[in-house]
Amino acid sequence: MVGLLISVVILIVGITFLVWDNLSGWGIAGTVLGGAGVLFFVVLLVFAPMNAQAGIREYYAVKTTLSNARANNSIENAALQAKVMDMNAWLASVQYWYSLFPALYPDEIETLEPLK
Secondary structure (H helix, E strand, O other): OHHHHHHHHHHHHHHHHHHHHOOOHHHHHHHHHHHHHHHHHHHHHHHHHHHHHHHHHHHHHHHHHHHHHHHHOOOOHHHHHHHHHHHHHHHHHHHHHHHHOHHHOOOHHHHOOOOO
């Protein structure tokens, strides 16, 4: 959120320089950088929760598959363990980012536990 605020300030300063200095280099640079920053953070605000929701669904799918494989003594243990490691790495990463930016991620992230 701080990055979004900084981008908005840079955009406003760039527009101010454009108006006062009649298309100065600083005004153009500030407007372009500020606009790009604002666009980046708006896209981030839209896509971060969507990615988290997809990951949560995948987490539950892997959890169900793991339970079924253990019940049936499946031969696919190596592939399944690799998927469990990937899912636990994803979960650790998302929980870290959730601790930094809780507004961007669903609260359900906090309740998920690593698969065993």
